[in-house]
Amino acid sequence: MLTADLIQTRVYKGEVRPRYVDPADPERLALAGQLIDLFKAHVGAPRHALEEELQALLGTGTAFLFHRALAKLLRDRCRFETRSPVPPEELRRAVFSRAAACYQAPEDDSGRRFRLARDAILAAAAEDLELTPQQVEQGLYADLKDEQVLEEFRPCTPRWLLDRYNVALAQGVLYRAVALTVEVGGQSAARYRALFRKIKFFQLMHRVERLDDGYRIHLDGPLSVLKASGRYGLQMASFLPTLLHFDGWRLEAELRWTRARRKRVFRLKAEEGLHPHNRLTGVWQPEELRWLPERFAELGSAWNVSTDAELVDLGGEGVLVPDFVFAHPNGVKVLMEVFGFWNRGAVRSRLQLLRRHGPKNLILALSKRLAAAEDDLDELPGEIYVFRTTPLPRQVLKRLEAFL
Structure with missing residues (x-):
């Protein structure tokens, strides 16, 4: 990720446009290669030795913003440790x-x-x-920052670094988003499932509309969240590389730009050629939920738990991607959706949608800090479970038994 002072953009007719670079430009490739070699050469050396060498290359003026941005991205690929035989x-x-x-x-x-x-x-x-x-x-x-030793540097190619820089510019712009709309179409069911699971993994507040050939996804931006804007902004920016794995999508974000928080817009589409720097694999759930299947199995109940759930259409107004699916030997199947990092307004809207179109075999797990008034929970399908910090397996089992 790039810090705000390293993001280079221009504004044209109210639209924020990142100053992307040509990843095939020979001069920029040469600079990227020089920086990568410098980091490689300092594995095993103290941080201050690396920074002294970098200072000669990076300069201090605005003309060197690109240089410093590449160095920042390479630092993110470093692991520094305190090296001492005794603390x-x-x-x-x-x-x-x-x-x-x-x-x-x-x-x-x-x-x-x-x-x-x-x-x-x-x-x-x-x-x-x-x-x-x-x-x-x-x-x-040895525990001072400048004395810490570069223990590991994950090398990359110059072309990869320039592609990563372009994505980082777009991520930096999204950090100032109030709202984000993504339209995506032409994907297989498995690909849609992967996309929605990633949205849930990053705990992004979202609403989904069904289109003729896909979905329109409304995401609340980090500047719409008050207390958690910093963390949420990182989550939003981290989601962008996932979207880059798909084709046939377009994105539009409403921004509050500069310290004056002027209204601006940012647009991006698949055809612009940004490249993901990660793979569309890995865990699909936040850390606080990942341990639930193992702990649930320790209860020794007849229920089996899985995270392999299909999308459930909600009357064409949205989609449900269950976090867990519980199956009983007698054929009963129960879905469970967890509301964690949401604001109250988004929760209320989601509850209204579930009230109209939600499946009957649903456990809705809702964080206590988001719990709406009791009236908001009336006439909802399935079971309601309000938890304090994370869903507890025994409490989940108690609600599952109500479906037998």
């Missing part, structure tokens, strides 16, 4: 204790009390810790 705080404690003892030593023959011999103190501390003086000196402040 640095223990080293400091040993050295400072020895220094204090030296200060408290009795006067010598010349009447001097304070004798601070650095090498002797390091040697004494090293002996206490069964280390060498060199190890003590090197590890003394």
